[in-house]
Amino acid sequence: MFGFVIKHFGFLKYVPLAPHVFDAMLKVWTAFSRPHVLGYIDTIEAELMRWQGMRLTIHKYGGIQFNYHGKELGHIHSNGLLDMPLSRKQKHQLMQQHATVQDHHTFKGTGWISLFIKAEGDVQLTMSIFQLAYKTRKAKMSPTNSHYTVPIFV
């Protein structure tokens, strides 16, 4: 259902409030079908917002987006779907190590990954992937990094 909406009604992201409402409906659906997932998302949000330089915004398709100094580290839709931009190498390694880490539901063949947060173990995995992205981004944005440029992950 989520994939269908993104694929066929993606243009609605340009309609004011439409992504917010779409995510609100996802949240209601999740609250009835898998209420524990909302708790997992809250846990991840609370933990990530403790990290220095992190900011929370609304993702353009709805859901919460985590930014490090204005650059996206990843976003979570209210059905528990995590999307993160990584390097292709990082993506390849993660997909080999964890069966739950999948190619992005839309951006196939890029560095983007998708992961459905369904169980406690997925929360730990999500945190470790965010940690990886955070460290990578932090290193790239460090002024001491002689190769510092605006990082492009995908």
Add this chain to the structure above:
Amino acid sequence: MFKNLFTQKSLGFILSNALALVLMLASRIFIRDNIGLSASTTLIFSEFVVLPFAMGLICAWFWRKEGLSSMDILKHMLINTFLAIFLSLIALGEGVICLIIVSPLLWCFMIAGAFTGKALFGYNNQNLNVSVVAILAIIFITDASSIHQYENMVADVMVIKAPPAKVWQYVVAYKRIEEKEKYWLFKMGMPSPVQSTADGYYLGAGRKCIFSNGYTFDEKIVTYDENRNLTFDITKQPRDPEIMGHIDILRGQFLLKDNGDGTTTLTGNSWYRLYVFPVWYYDMWAESVTRNVHIRVMEHIKKLSEAK
């Protein structure tokens, strides 16, 4: 005592509803109908979309330090929805069925506002705060001062195992429907059609459509093409706080087609004008209600016509 009453949590509920009520009443001044006159019964898109969203934002502002979980916010927004519809019942005189119809829309937009507000205010993120409020205000004022008009037609078709001449007599007028209600809104108390009477079988005759709560639609036959076409304009209809206060039925029509095998294809058409917006939400309900009115009447005509 007042200190306990006006906590951050209760202020979210109180002030969001107070603002909504004030804006609902204020918008009565600005809303215009299709010819630019004040239309105090018209309820617009902004009142069901922008206002609940703003209510969610207000709650999020007051609850930003409460540490509420997502599930808590959903529950709080559900309470706020009930509060808002209760206030609408008292202050705006809306009907219960109408409020049942509107509640999912309110809840959804309040949730969207509350979670957007959480992202905006929850972590001292000051970006976009002003622009969000400004966008909402612009949408509200533009919408309230725009002309609102929407008309639609619903058609339903049924095959009756009887010739057109037999069907025709029940199309013009029919005795009381004794069948139990099948449509869930009728079961919940929404008035359903029970009987139709006519002054006579001729062009210009008066016709009455009587509903279960005693309300009567006065009609006038404007096309009387025997065994083929009965069209009637609605000349007077009850102003009810329930859904009928937000919709005008303009015209009704029964078309009969002789299938040549002793059966008749009966088509029921209704034209209506909506006074509630957004159309994408309320027209879905209007179509559903009109369709179920059609089906109830047409099934009754079918039963009468097919009786030996």
